[in-house]
Amino acid sequence: MKTYGIIGKTCLFFGLTVLLSCQGDRDTLQMRYPGYFPEPEYTFGNNVLTSEGFDLGKKLFYDPILSKDSTVSCASCHAQEHAFADHGTALSVGVGGKMGSRNSPAIVNAAWQTSFMWDGGINHIEIMSFAPLTNEVEMAEDMNHIIQKLSRNDLYRSSFQAVFGKPKIESQQVFYALTQYMAMLISDDSKYDRVKQGKSAYNEEESAGYSLFIQKCATCHPEPLFTDYSFRNTGIGSKSNDTGRYKITLDDRDVYKFKVPSLRNVALTYPYMHDGSIRNLRSVLDYYSEGIRESDLLDPSLYKNGRPGIFLTEDEKDKLLSFLNTLTDFTFTTNPLFAE
Ligand code: HEC
Ligand code: HEC
Structure with missing residues (x-):
């Protein structure tokens, strides 16, 4: 709870419920973390962190619509009760029952990470999601098709418009929104x-x-x-x-x-x-x-x-x-x- 605060706007901050009930104009969120943490590597920059952007990222994270046959979501392999690692399986199962060759890592304090994947093959959180979305053994989808599917959905169209203020959904907005959600997965209360x-x-x-x-x-x-x-x-x-x-x-x-x-x-x-x-x-x-x-x-x-x-x-x-x-x-x- 203490990880979140709201700056700007008039809504008072009493905890998560208040945070979520604060609708209307975009509410700017601020990252909160304990003083003994170092400065995060990722600080959002052009990707303005808002409660609507975070909510949209969360919705995308849990939505199988992002996979080729709508069966697999990010959460299929990254489960909250396992600190966003997989559900106790060594290798994760993607679209069509295909299996990758690596264990799904936890997603914890990702904003501090200097690289992603077991081999560090990805060096920025904002491009991170492209890999699982398009990987044949994970979600096996292509970005154009994802944008088409999201654009056909009224709820997504209006959410993207509200968060990014543009008439059309673009790939980068999908990456931005997912980043807002992932970068806020801060674990600091053990x-x-x-x-x-x-x-x-x-x-x-x-x-x-x-x-x-x-x-x-x-x-x-x-x-x-x-x-x-x-x-x-x-x-x-x-x-x-x-x-x-x-x-x-x-x-x-x-x-x-x-x-x-x-x-x-x-x-x-x-x-x-x-x-x-x-x-x-x-x-x-x-x-x-x-x-x-x-x-x-x-x-x-x-x-x-x-x-x-x-x-x-x-x-x-x-x-x-x-x-x-x-x-x-x-x-x-x-x-x-x-x-x-
Ligand atoms: C030389 C650096 C190094 C030292 C020292 C080290 N580790 Fe590790 N640890 C790693 C690396 C690298 C991995 C991942 C290896 C892999 O996946 O093949 C790892 C993996 C792990 C894992 C598995 C985590 C996961 O999510 O899969 C645990 C648990 C762990 N280490 C605990 C320890 C403990 C406890 C000690 C001290 C007794 C220790 N490590 C010492 C580098 C180190
Ligand atoms: C089919 C299972 C599967 C799905 C679906 C999946 N992932 Fe992953 N994820 C993995 C595996 C396996 C790795 C490790 C890959 C590697 O090291 O090459 C990984 C790595 C990651 C990492 C890097 C973590 C680190 O510590 O380096 C992040 C972040 C991540 N995934 C986010 C996502 C997001 C966002 C989605 C949805 C767009 C997603 N994943 C969908 C299995 C999955």
């Missing part, structure tokens, strides 16, 4: 955040887990976003023969590097890794501790005392798991503002 804000305290195990996390994991998953958005080789290789960052840079040193994922809400985004090959968090820790093998391109920070891997005792794993669970933000996953 127990971790409440501890950070002095409103709650860790128990003994969580506290020990936090210390271990800072020592052993934070090089790549630094707080408060729990990723540095870099590309790293964790030695996991790829079940789907996916070379990761190499696909984009064609630099041999980038083979099997994948974007470091945020760990916010990680308890809800199973299964794990770019190919969904690890089923639960305990097994991820087992992998870091005992599963990493020597290899040329393994990230240097995954060597401890000259040996590959981050060795953890079973007791340390328990503590780390307790800490990782404090990153779950139920305010985020149940926020009616984000729901269909």
Whole structure:
């Protein structure tokens, strides 16, 4: 709730319900986030953030009309109760039952992201939606047809007109609206955040887990976003023969590097890794501790005392798991503002 505020207009801000009942002229929205977050990467610029624009983006996000046969929406693979990752499946199913080769990432704090996709193949949130809309194994549609379908729908025609003030719907408006929704998916009310804000305290195990996390994991998953958005080789290789960052840079040193994922809400985004090959968090820790093998391109920070891997005792794993669970933000996953 505190993530939103209204500037301009006369409506008072008491919470989400008031926000949504504020109809009429466009209401400018402002992004709100805690003081310990860095400045976001994306700040809307020409894409003026309004409550109508956000609502339109949300409607598009949940509408299968954007896919070729009207069966698949963005939300089919990005579910709020899983922090906008898929519903516990390793690989997502798109139009016609086709399957991709990568696990659907969560969409969390996307406005802070410096690149998108596991290989960072997309560098700007405003062009992000083009990929899933047109990808054969996702929504398999083409932009012209999407615009035709939306233009035939009275409700969409009037919403686009109200938000963008132009007589015709254009592709860029679809991207802008979806961006308004995605960039506002801010998760900042987990127990971790409440501890950070002095409103709650860790128990003994969580506290020990936090210390271990800072020592052993934070090089790549630094707080408060729990990723540095870099590309790293964790030695996991790829079940789907996916070379990761190499696909984009064609630099041999980038083979099997994948974007470091945020760990916010990680308890809800199973299964794990770019190919969904690890089923639960305990097994991820087992992998870091005992599963990493020597290899040329393994990230240097995954060597401890000259040996590959981050060795953890079973007791340390328990503590780390307790800490990782404090990153779950139920305010985020149940926020009616984000729901269909
Ligand atoms: C069929 C399942 C599916 C559908 C439908 C789908 N996505 Fe995705 N999404 C994925 C997968 C899989 C990836 C990872 C792709 C990759 O790394 O190459 C992804 C990646 C993303 C990312 C990047 C996240 C990150 O951390 O890098 C965003 C944002 C996103 N999708 C938004 C959307 C939007 C918006 C729509 C609707 C227009 C949509 N997705 C539709 C499966 C889907
Ligand atoms: C060298 C950098 C690095 C270090 C150190 C590191 N990670 Fe990761 N982590 C990554 C990368 C890169 C991925 C994605 C790998 C992939 O998909 O193939 C990842 C994935 C994960 C995932 C899966 C998340 C998801 O959404 O799929 C979890 C959980 C995780 N790491 C937890 C940890 C913990 C706990 C530690 C400390 C014990 C740690 N990591 C240390 C780079 C690192």
